[in-house]
Amino acid sequence: MLTRLTYRINLGLERYFPEQRLFLKSDSETRFIRLRPATQAVAIAGGTVVLGWTILATAIILMESISAGSGRDQAMRQQVLYEQRLNALSQDRDARADEAAGAQERFNLALAQVAEMQNRLLASEDRRRELETGIDVIQNTLRRTIKERDEARAQAEAAGVMVVAENGVKKTDAGRAKDAMATVDILADALSATAQERDLMQGAAAKSAERVEAVLAEKKALQTRNNEIFAKLEEAVSVSMEPLDKMFRAAGMSPDELLSQVRRGYSGQGGPLTPLTLSTKGSVSNPDEQRANAILQGLDRMNLYRLAAFKAPFAMPVKGNFRWTSGFGTRNDPKGMGRRMHEGTDMAGAYGLPILSTADGVVTHAGWSSGYGRLVKIRHEFGIETRYAHLSAIRVKVGDRVSRGEQIGDMGNSGRSTGTHLHYEIRIGGRAVNPMTFIKAANHVF
Structure with a gap:
């Protein structure tokens, strides 16, 4: 059965692969090898498969080499872009450092101006209190003078009654007129002196009022200037602290926890700033003091931020x-x-x-x-x-x-x-x- 199948296969392939004989001759004899059609077909098919596999493998190797070359080029381009980005970030970092230094200088200047304005404000407050005291003295003197004038009038009227009671009806009309004229003269002199003193007091009071208004205007101007300085200081603190806060958050660290640890472990020179206290009477602090304390607290937080920045990599x-x-x-x-x-x-x-x-x-x-x-x-x-x-x-x-x-x-x-x-x-x-x-x-x- 197998021989018959082999015969049919060879017979079918005979048209394409006719039978070949390979002769091998030696000195003593001659032999040959018969290559049947099936054998030739198998050999050609095997050679074709080997040749195809060789071509395919060569193509794959070439494609991988080309891909590796393009990958290296792309990696080099990405490396160049990355280095350019790092250089740009470095320049931006230097610019931010310069801005922070400028903000620190502006803050120091503004702090000096705040100290000067506070001294002037305290001096104006002292002058205002002195003026209030002077006005109180003038008002008390004016009240005392009016009271003395009223007492003098009452005494004059009592003296006239006593004269009439002593002289009785026997006194002539001429005498009574003369006494009345003398009394009037005395009262006129007293009233004139009182009026002059009153005018002097009113002039002093007017001048004091003008001075008080000038002091109040100066105080208002100082307050406006203080508000501007406080606004600049608050802005400077905010601008200086925001990059530090971003830095810690970007590193995945909680700023509040870091500052708490630094505050617990920080001792020695350069500690937290003492809150500003302007009042000497122990009263509730005014808005300016509250703003100043808030700024000092911001400076303390910024100082702790910088300490933490040097303690972290x-x-x-x-x-x-x-x-x-x-x-x-x-x-x-x-x-x-x-x-x-x-x-x-x-x-x-x-x-x-x-x-x-x-x-x-x-x-x-x-x-x-x-x-x-x-x-x-x-x-x-x-x-x-x-x-x-x-x-x-x-x-x-x-x-x-x-x-x-x-x-x-x-x-x-x-x-x-x-x-x-x-x-x-x-x-x-x-x-x-x-x-x-x-x-x-x-x-x-x-």
Whole structure:
């Protein structure tokens, strides 16, 4: 059955692949190999499959090479755009720093003006009280003079009655007229003196009223000026504090909790500002005092913000020419070990480039660590830790207190690394977070 089927297949293929014979001749004999149509068809089909697979594989390899080339070009373009964006952010950060410095200078000038205006306001208040006292004295003198005039009139009338009672009816009309004229003269002199004194008092009272009006006008002008100064100070405090608040919120940190921790741990010189108190009688503070205290509280909050900013890693660990080579998150392992979590960010630069502490803190590790190579760990406030790996040299030891911007090592290629770079990590409560969150947040202020 199988032989018959083979025969039919060979017979059907005979028209396309006629039977061939391959002769092999030696010195003693001649042999041949018969290539039947089915054998030829199988050989040609196999060759076609091999040729097709070769063409397909070559096309796939070429397409992958072209795609890889375009991917590298696109990555380079993105790298250039990213560096341009970083330069623009750096320029914007410098501009914001200049604005903050200008706002601080304007605030200091305005604060000096407030102090001067407060002194003038207190002096005008003293003058107003003196004028009120003078007016009270003048009014009391005028009342006393009027009372004395009325008493003199009563005494004159009583004297006339007594004269009539003593002389009786025997006194002549001429005598009575003479006495009346004398009495009138006395009363006229007394009234004239009283009128003159009254006119003097009224003139003094008018001058005092004019002076009081002038003082009140001056006080109103001072109040208007104070309102303008307070408005400028409030604006300056708001403008200076808003970038700091944005910076902490962008880093995922609660500003109120941070300030509470700084306030609890802050002691020594440069503490919170004392509230302003102008009243010496223990009375309720006026609106100006309340506004001044609000401004001082804002300054205290801004001061605490700046203290917190130096205690958190908002600075760059590398100063100089470098480029970002790998970010935070899942990536292809550079050693070919599949997809792995990258818990920091990599910055490639020159061998020996200084590595700086990004915040004030205490060194908790300074030595070799598997995978990290030469590693420095620094503990900061608020449960934050920073790590600086693959160093070529370490310039601190465990227990050292370092300041923001202080050199702690040199860039290198130690440990599990493919080239010279810094591996920079930030951990909060032991959990790794994206360092770019802090670096980008600092662009609001620094």
